[in-house]
Amino acid sequence: MATIHDVARVAGVSISTVSYALSGKRTIGAATRDRIDAAVAELGYRPNAGARMLAGTRTNILALSAPLHADTYAPAHMTFVLAIAEAARDFDYDTVLLVQDEAVNGLRRMVSSKLVDGIVALDIDHDDARVPLLRELDIPATLVGIPGDTSGLTCVDLDFEAAARLSLERLVALGHRSVGLIGHPDELYERGSNFPIRFRDSFEAEATALGVDSLVVTPDQEPAAVRAAFERLRSELPGLSAIVLNCNEPVHTMLLELLREKGLGVPSDLSIVSACSSFPTDQLDPPLDVIPLPAQITGRRGVELTLSQLAGYTTPVVELVAPSYVGKGSTAPVTT
Amino acid sequence: MATIHDVARVAGVSISTVSYALSGKRTIGAATRDRIDAAVAELGYRPNAGARMLAGTRTNILALSAPLHADTYAPAHMTFVLAIAEAARDFDYDTVLLVQDEAVNGLRRMVSSKLVDGIVALDIDHDDARVPLLRELDIPATLVGIPGDTSGLTCVDLDFEAAARLSLERLVALGHRSVGLIGHPDELYERGSNFPIRFRDSFEAEATALGVDSLVVTPDQEPAAVRAAFERLRSELPGLSAIVLNCNEPVHTMLLELLREKGLGVPSDLSIVSACSSFPTDQLDPPLDVIPLPAQITGRRGVELTLSQLAGYTTPVVELVAPSYVGKGSTAPVTT
DNA sequence: CTGAAAGCGCTTACAG
DNA sequence: CTGAAAGCGCTTACAG
Structure with missing residues (x-):
């Protein structure tokens, strides 16, 4: 597997130039950029995830806390999970799935091992065990659903x-x-x-x-x-x-x-x-x-709100998504 | 967040001793081990995931390739996903979820960025796009389901x-x-x-x-x-x-x-x-x-078979799980 | 049974 | 616009 050193050598530049070219964090000469792009393509280079996580400030991974209750309606739950995983990818994020008791207990592990940059939590109970935990953990997080006490937390759901x-x-x-x-x-x-x-x-x-x-x-x-x-x-x-x-x-x-x-x-x-x-x-x-219940929309907003916290926006918000009405022919003017 | 250096300092040992004590890869004196355990507990130490991935040979992450087809029956799919995520945790593995087109295209990314140690793939079509890909990728992988051509691949499913x-x-x-x-x-x-x-x-x-x-x-x-x-x-x-x-x-x-x-x-x-x-x-x-269709069992076996490949067992197998019969009272002796 | 040190592959000040 | 180098926090030979 090619490393950044290989790319640098092939392109005839330093590894820092390769890194900056790839991250776009500083301007690179057009000719240099072309040579780097060519080297990347030629070698099939992809940054090592672990090295990136260690050296950088981001892991580009989100945790999806998705406990499944006995009465969970699987198709709806599926829609949320899909919406979140896909939205995450749109921002170049991967999603680690935490289910069952890990949906609660795994969160602390995610944070202390620095595996993830943030959390999106599904299936929020009124008195959810994750609510005090997320307050304590101090990591970008969004609840898709509204718990009883939302203080200090960012939540999103249908209004x-x-x-x-x-x-x-x-x-x-x-x-x-x-x-x-x-x-x-x-x-x-x-x-x-x-x-x-x-x-x-x-x-x-x-x-x-x-x-x-x-x-x-x-x-x-x-x-x-x-x-x-x-x-x-x-x-x-x-x-x-x-x-x-x-x-x-x-x-x-x-x-x-x-x-x-x-x-x-x-x-x-x-x-x-x-x-x-x-x-x-x-x-x-x-x-x-x-x-x-627009799972696609609220799920995606869950990701966006978590990433916006990562980007520095730290004021907790409870965001309510406006409802929409879809006619299917089951209503008619009243006839008397 | 505490690092291995903090633990070593508090326990009065070197970082390599801490590392070995935690991994169990060499014998540690009882007294030393106790001091390390105490330091770990006191500091709430957890190894940095990125550092571990970079320095070690394992990431302790599995990719779950789970495309969702239009005709996918969500409850069954859910059961597979849960079984796999839970089984992975039993072996100290986390699960990165790849859905939709990422279920195919994300695989190469997982491998070249070295994010995961192995792959478990669900919803296997007869002519699945992932089949040639997994053959090429050369990474521990198990298909939960049987494609048309299983050569070179490890698969598990109900018999x-x-x-x-x-x-x-x-x-x-x-x-x-x-x-x-x-x-x-x-x-x-x-x-x-x-x-x-x-x-x-x-x-x-x-x-x-x-x-x-x-x-x-x-x-x-x-x-x-x-x-x-x-x-x-x-x-x-x-x-x-x-x-x-x-x-x-x-x-x-x-x-x-x-x-x-x-x-x-x-x-x-x-x-x-x-x-x-x-x-x-x-x-x-x-x-x-x-x-x-024992999703719990085949899902779990998917994880186990991938991890056994990681452990060095590389001969591809197609494992068929024996069916079981569950009576619910809908059959009776024929009466004529 | 334990330690000093190299090195994993990146990112990012620091310097020019 | 680009480079040399420190450092992220581990694991693992190498050494004793």
Whole structure:
């Protein structure tokens, strides 16, 4: 394997000139640069990663802390991982994957061995073990997700409060005045889970502000519970003409099956919007309008925010990505 | 951050003694070792990764080449990735994740920059672009999956031919003498896809050997195609009492729905076995007996085989993991 | 059982 | 615009 000395010899320059030519950290004469480029190409030279890490100030490696919980939805998780690994490459970074307990315990090792320049963390719990750790570690890091206490940390995620408002605004624009929200299972709210609560609170506040009749139901992921929740919406919201879903995929399927069974058409009888969904709603029958959880975007921002800290920007920020609305034909003007 | 010099000073020894104590590459006096251990603990010392890579012969990093195809089933893929990252840690290795085009193009970079000691590659196509590359690269590597031409390469995967035999043997032991195989969509076989073909051929050969009436159908992933395939099995195998599935999850669901619609009980009217499935068959209704695609095991073996090459074992092997049969109550003795 | 020292292949002041 | 040289923090012969 060729070293920088080989390149220098072939190009007839010093190794420092080769180094500077490659890093672009000082101006190099055109002729010199050409000779270096030719030598690099001829030898197939690539800087030794270890030497670079040791001599330089950067390792060009990021740690991706990605624990996988029992209830993690694999396709969404995959999308985050891919987005982050690809975004990292766009900035000439490689990604070391830390899974399971290493997602927590491996972080200290990454930092003290100086293997990585920064960290991107996924699957953030409300009381995540990595939150105090990252505060202590003092290394560029971004949480993709919002923990309970964000002080001193940089985080990025979908703006789910705006998403709740957006879902309602779209329905109201179509004339709907009575809208139900099917949320996550009740335990999640009691446990103080972050998103679901913020989405729900924002939904309720916006409904009040817009003068819309609304009700939130929080069924477990079982057909019977979904059925009961739907019946409750119908009985307590007599004019029910639209439903917003902020829940997992199985509940979507169960609801749609229930509606089919009841002979209720979507959107002819009921408009439906899926909000903050990490799965494609195209596959559902019928496909649902959706405000996607933009894993591609937030994952990439996670990388960018970590690298911007590396570049010296050290003020912690909580960045909320604006929601977007994707129509799939599951909403229609209210007909009375 | 403490360096080896700090540890040596605090312990009152030379840095080479610290290095040897930590690597265990030569015997150290008990008292000396204790002082070094104490100094390491006191300082929270961890060897600098870059220095280690540069001075030593190992980087303690593995590359995981994991392209994601459009038809990749995310949960299975996730399982492979987790198994590999965890197995690597068990041998004190970290894992650099290479996705999409980097899964191919990044490999050469990994090798020439000496970032990794070896490679584990997932999602192996019949004519995988990484196959010639890995042959050329001359670095410890293992393919988790079997390409068309395995010459010179180390590979590991489920023994799907044995899996086909196993599925049939279990059914025959229950008295079944007429067994259908629902395989993958026809294109896959025409395209020369590896597993499906080997499974099918082995299934047919075993059926002949056991004197079992059999038929293979290869429907597309659509309810109508699955229905037609099932009808064909019924009409061409009059005594049909069992079906082996070697196909994707959607086809499983479609078939079970079809049977429900027809009022056919599983296993009362029909025994069913899911073979080489990368998804849990517990979730299906009813749960199906399964010969799992053991991602945990083959993923881990991928790491072990790469590290054994690093340790000097250089003879390429194609290692086939024996299939196992997991009963879930979807098979029963034939009743006539 | 332990130490002094060379060297791994870079980056980056320092110098001109 | 370019070069000579120190130094990053280890590992590992070489020596005793």
